[in-house]
Amino acid sequence: MGVPETMRAVRIVEHGGPEALEMAEVTVPAPRAGEALVRVAAVALNNTDLWTREGAYGRPGDPEARSGWRGPIDFPRIQGADVAGRVVAVGADVDGSLVGRRVVVDPAVYDTDGPDANPVGLMGSERDGGYAEYVTAPAERVHDVTESPLTDDQLASLPTAYGTALGMIERGRLRGGETVLVSGASGGVGLALVQIARARGARVLALSSGSKLDTVRDAGAHEVLDRARDIGEQIRTAAPDGIDVALDVVAGDLVSEGLPLLREGGRWVIAGALGGYDVAFDVRRLYLHNVQLIGSTMHTPTHFRLLMDLARRADIQPVIAATFPLDQAAQAQEELARRCHVGKIVMHP
Incomplete structure (x- = not known):
């Protein structure tokens, strides 16, 4: 199956309420050198989606300032940190055998290349995320979970929530x-x-x-x-x-x-x-x-690899609270904000 030229994506054009979300037809991103293009099967929601949209993170010396995860957001920004899907193309310097593999994307943008690097950015905030039909990511952050018995929805639930949890447990x-x-x-x-x-x-x-x-x-x-x-x-x-x-x-x-x-x-x-x-x-x-x-903010690359080992063995079983189509992103975020659910809310592009 070929990759189309355009795709549907939900992005924020400013800080605000659910009305700040817009569905748009945008160009499918081409994977650059060292990157993979992933067709999104499921994208999970997180509180960071709400807080990034609202600009609720504050800044050093100004806790009330409207800001993204680590500073000003480059609008428009496609939201969504947690992606499970399949690799459909790779850029230069990436092993072609990754194409066709079922994967989970580590959404963190790290400060160094080392195994214990700290996250200083996040997909859906500092770079475009998975509220879309396709997303690019550095190939080294794309983890092959083809053999995992977990569903796509469960796999998409892992990166931020379970990555954050494992980071807390390891640091503690x-x-x-x-x-x-x-x-x-x-x-x-x-x-x-x-x-x-x-x-x-x-x-x-x-x-x-x-x-x-x-x-x-x-x-x-x-x-x-x-x-x-x-x-x-x-x-x-x-x-x-x-x-x-x-x-x-x-x-x-x-x-x-x-x-x-x-x-x-x-x-x-x-x-x-x-x-x-x-x-x-x-x-x-x-x-x-x-x-x-x-x-404790999120996880290190080492923590995420440990998490993917748990996923391949299905040692953890994420609970799915609800699913929504991509064009109901605003309703999905409102459901998340109500905090009446247990488990993860997932969207299907």
């Missing part, structure tokens, strides 16, 4: 037998944290709410705590000796409440601010107990 040095607290456990990253932490042999305390509690328990949590009740009391009851690691996408008041509940040498890993970015805590609880407060 979570070990089997340790007790871990997972906040926001019903979201994409939260469910990923529960599944991967459980697979590592940790005892998982998951924080969620209402009708989502059973689904979080089914995902592998040993104890599910209701965020509508006194969180500190629930943690002390479930883990009277304290927790070893907190994997937190909520932040806000949870940090000040939870830090004193860490064991000696505990690690609190933060990769989100759903509960607020302005945090206050007693710093004495930090240094007197050798506690570490760790910021």
